[in-house]
Amino acid sequence: xxxxxxxxxxxxxxxxxxxxxxxxxxxxxxxxxxxxxxxxxxxxxxxxxxxxxxxxxxxxxxxxxxxxxxxxxxxxxxxxxxxxxxxxxxxxxxxxxxxxxxxxxxxxxxxxxxxxxxxxxxxxxxxxxxxxxxxxxxxxxxxxxxxxxxxxxxxxxxxxxxxxxxxxxxxx
Numbered sequence: 001x002x003x004x005x006x007x008x009x010x011x012x013x014x015x016x017x018x019x020x021x022x023x024x025x026x027x028x029x030x031x032x033x034x035x036x037x038x039x040x041x042x043x044x045x046x047x048x049x050x051x052x053x054x055x056x057x058x059x060x061x062x063x064x065x066x067x068x069x070x071x072x073x074x075x076x077x078x079x080x081x082x083x084x085x086x087x088x089x090x091x092x093x094x095x096x097x098x099x100x101x102x103x104x105x106x107x108x109x110x111x112x113x114x115x116x117x118x119x120x121x122x123x124x125x126x127x128x129x130x131x132x133x134x135x136x137x138x139x140x141x142x143x144x145x146x147x148x149x150x151x152x153x154x155x156x157x158x159x160x161x162x163x164x165x166x167x168x169x170x171x172x
Contacts, residue, residue, distance in 0.1 A: 002139040005151045006131045016048035017120045024113050039093050042116055055154055067141050078126050085119040
């Protein structure tokens with residue numbers, strides 16, 4: 001079996017998404033401190049998502065386009081769909097943070113949970129679907145050394161949220 005770059009590329013996002021889900025599940029609204037922590041975890045997950053997607057779009061998908069443009073089109077289409085879900089989550093968190101009315105905050109928190117769950121589910125399904133397809137193409141056209149070099153680049157791009165989340169996971 002060849003080097004699986006997605007073990008590195010997707011891990012920070014998976015951890016961030018799970019951390020956001022956990023924080024939302026532990027949220028004890030109307031305890032605003034608890035809610036603020038949950039919203040912060042969701043924002044961290046969104047930031048990690050944007051970093052991961054940027055890395056994939058700039059560093060991996062061009063390698064796919066070179067040999068399999070139809071697969072590239074499929075991936076870009078999926079990225080557009082998940083970006084729309086991210087935008088929904090971002091809009092709800094922004095509105096939640098601006099709101100000062102408890103009943104409105106409670107309704108927004110309920111919407112955030114549903115929207116974030118959709119975002120998480122779509123992301124996990126997307127990653128599970130794309131990983132074997134993209135790996136097969138990468139393995140067919142590139143050697144492990146080249147793929148590992150690309151994998152090393154993810155470390156510098158994903159510093160911060162992803163690194164902190166990976167440290168948390170190792171400590172657990």
